[in-house]
Amino acid sequence: MQKILILLTALSAYTPAFSQPADYPVPPQTQNRLFYIQRNLNKNTIIYDVNFDKNGNIRKDDPVDVYWIRYEEKGQRMELRAIERRFAFGEKCIPLKSNPEYYRLKIAATDKKELLLKQTAPFKAVVYMKINGKYSKLVHLYIFADTSKFWPDVKYIEIFGKDIKTGKPTYEKMIDP
Incomplete structure (x- = not known):
């Protein structure tokens, strides 16, 4: 019995049981909203919006706008600090040579998952990725x-995402990413 308790205790240390708190705010959906990131530190949220030109096409010189919504303060917008942009939440958006409708979106902190930005219509764009x-x-x-x-x-x-074929929610948890 003691060996089983030790084994269960050891296994529980490697399986985090946390999840996103239900009381975290959901940023308002806008025409330009691509996705957002929230963290366990506080409710402040990192927003990724697409930038369009006057004709509704993705701006090639500055395709994505990344910034904070500071919910822990007054809910105001705040630009990322240089260190946040460089090492954590900043992005690079590179057009695909093989298909100019798509951009490879890289977030500074990781490149373990491929993110693809695609314009779907004038003034409309989405980020696709494989989720589970x-x-x-x-x-x-x-x-x-x-x-x-x-x-x-x-x-x-x-x-968290939506299956592009069915529209049903998709979910994946990456441990030790």
Whole structure:
């Protein structure tokens, strides 16, 4: 019996039981909204919006606008700090040579999952990715990190989307991403 208790205790240390809190705010949906990121540290939210030109096409010189909504303060917009942009939430958007309708979207902190930005109509764009093996429209990410040290240690990322064929919710939890 004692061996079973030790084994269960050891296994529970490697299987985080946390999840995104239900009381976190959902940012208002806008015409330009691609997706958003929330974290366990607080309710402040990182927003990824697409930039369009006057004709409704994705701006090639500045395709994506990334910024904070500071819910812990007054809900105001705030630009990312340079360190946040460079090491965590900043993005690079690179047009695909093989298909100019798509852009490869890279977030500074990781490139383990491929994100593809696509214009679907004038003034409309979405970010696609594989979520739990299904091609999906990315809706949002929740990042759980241990922030007790100088540099946060990401324990897991929850990915929420919608299946592009069925419209049903998709979900994946990446542990130790």
